[in-house]
Amino acid sequence: MPEGYDKYAFEPFAVAVDLAVFTVREGLLQVLLVERGQAPWAGHRALPGGFVRPAESAESAARRELAEETGLAGALAEAVHLEQLATYSAPDRDPRMRVVSVAYTALVPDLPEPRGGGDAARADWVAPAAAGPLAFDHAQILADARLRIGAKLEYTCLATEFCPPRFTLGELQQVYETVWDTRLDRPNFRRKVLATPGFVEPVPGAARLTGGRGKPAALYRAGPATALHPPLLRPEGRP
Amino acid sequence: MPEGYDKYAFEPFAVAVDLAVFTVREGLLQVLLVERGQAPWAGHRALPGGFVRPAESAESAARRELAEETGLAGALAEAVHLEQLATYSAPDRDPRMRVVSVAYTALVPDLPEPRGGGDAARADWVAPAAAGPLAFDHAQILADARLRIGAKLEYTCLATEFCPPRFTLGELQQVYETVWDTRLDRPNFRRKVLATPGFVEPVPGAARLTGGRGKPAALYRAGPATALHPPLLRPEGRP
DNA sequence: CCAAAAGTGTTTTTGCTACACCCATGC
DNA sequence: GCATGGGTGTAGCAAAAACACTTTTGG
Numbered sequence: 001m002p003e004g005y006d007k008y009a010f011e012p013f014a015v016a017v018d019l020a021v022f023t024v025r026e027g028l029l030q031v032l033l034v035e036r037g038q039a040p041w042a043g044h045r046a047l048p049g050g051f052v053r054p055a056e057s058a059e060s061a062a063r064r065e066l067a068e069e070t071g072l073a074g075a076l077a078e079a080v081h082l083e084q085l086a087t088y089s090a091p092d093r094d095p096r097m098r099v100v101s102v103a104y105t106a107l108v109p110d111l112p113e114p115r116g117g118g119d120a121a122r123a124d125w126v127a128p129a130a131a132g133p134l135a136f137d138h139a140q141i142l143a144d145a146r147l148r149i150g151a152k153l154e155y156t157c158l159a160t161e162f163c164p165p166r167f168t169l170g171e172l173q174q175v176y177e178t179v180w181d182t183r184l185d186r187p188n189f190r191r192k193v194l195a196t197p198g199f200v201e202p203v204p205g206a207a208r209l210t211g212g213r214g215k216p217a218a219l220y221r222a223g224p225a226t227a228l229h230p231p232l233l234r235p236e237g238r239p
Numbered sequence: 240m241p242e243g244y245d246k247y248a249f250e251p252f253a254v255a256v257d258l259a260v261f262t263v264r265e266g267l268l269q270v271l272l273v274e275r276g277q278a279p280w281a282g283h284r285a286l287p288g289g290f291v292r293p294a295e296s297a298e299s300a301a302r303r304e305l306a307e308e309t310g311l312a313g314a315l316a317e318a319v320h321l322e323q324l325a326t327y328s329a330p331d332r333d334p335r336m337r338v339v340s341v342a343y344t345a346l347v348p349d350l351p352e353p354r355g356g357g358d359a360a361r362a363d364w365v366a367p368a369a370a371g372p373l374a375f376d377h378a379q380i381l382a383d384a385r386l387r388i389g390a391k392l393e394y395t396c397l398a399t400e401f402c403p404p405r406f407t408l409g410e411l412q413q414v415y416e417t418v419w420d421t422r423l424d425r426p427n428f429r430r431k432v433l434a435t436p437g438f439v440e441p442v443p444g445a446a447r448l449t450g451g452r453g454k455p456a457a458l459y460r461a462g463p464a465t466a467l468h469p470p471l472l473r474p475e476g477r478p
Numbered sequence: 479c480c481a482a483a484a485g486t487g488t489t490t491t492t493g494c495t496a497c498a499c500c501c502a503t504g505c
Numbered sequence: 506g507c508a509t510g511g512g513t514g515t516a517g518c519a520a521a522a523a524c525a526c527t528t529t530t531g532g
Contacts, residue, residue, distance in 0.1 A: 102326045170483075215483055217485090235522095
């Protein structure tokens, strides 16, 4: 680009962010979706998102939108795991103008009801299978995000992001079982998790909690580790 | 965005692609870099790249730039492994205007000399450590790309992308050793690779080849598999 | 007492590591 | 012959799968 380049010479690009915010609720992996009130794709569900402002990065925009859509307070919103997924740039993905969208994946624990914020009518937790046709290329983004999460559970400590600050190993196992849609052997799962230094730490004050009937479970919190060595492979070769 | 939104109201964004093209040459992992002839960052090396045109996607732009910079013919350029890495969007990453860059990673076998094409003076293969300070945030992009490649060798069949169409298991092992900067046990490596269905296939016509002295090695080609189950973990916990 | 969920122990199997060893070629 | 790189065999160890079993709660 030469010095005297005219930055207004071309049809301009807009840069947006789209968010795939996941949680585990009622034994299902659910995603936060908004209902579009206006054309195009009026009446369809869509991923929450918005445009990147002139002075902010895509990551900042994503975190701002996340706070708006989930209604989380600032300090809480900053603790949420947010990760860039991919960028979608097909020339015709938005009929209004050329929009390049940077998609992010966020993982949150089971929150109180989401607040519909910003320009979107309301935001709801929906199981991806029951979402119906999505606006734009959001079905593709959602599918990519789902694949990525499943893969990352294998070799990172990401699963704890779905859990509240204090959780039981049973809850953690349910996260894996929900995301992978498999059953895991409890004794073996337990050993694997506890054998990985820094994955989870026991809460020292002998605290316990019961999820109904059954023996009370010990409480853990997320540890400082971020990677899982060796990985926790999902059973895949077996029926 | 309301219907009557003025697409020219804001300072426009430009969308670019940057390419981290890797190869394994002379026992080193090398990357394709161009030398910048003009400000900003004149005289510094940079990743090859360019702007996304109004009618193309970022992926198309990346493939176009790849063909231009490497001088590969069309059919060959399409076979090259090209993968989106991440998008870099810090507001001040380019002093001229707001540029959001979608970075791609490409893996190519040891090619004949690269051709300097397009607006860049010339392109050269350089070992990342010997590249000197890079323009813009390209050092960050390069570091991210390097990490990603190392990780992907563990659980994908990507290593074959560094090899010519017909290769020996010794060459494949050298790819791993070069990227990971470790030594691997030949018998065990061999077994792992051959035990993974679809990773490599023997070239049936008992073809062989010698890289100098020593026993001639059997030739293989890349198989249809794309993932590695179980993964080929790099020795990391051991001295 | 029974069901349900947490937690412990044990056996079997698998896969990986680390070597030792043979084969074919150039010098 | 000998150095060099390709290819095969094998013993030992360690992790993981499968499953039996005990513990502690609610009804």
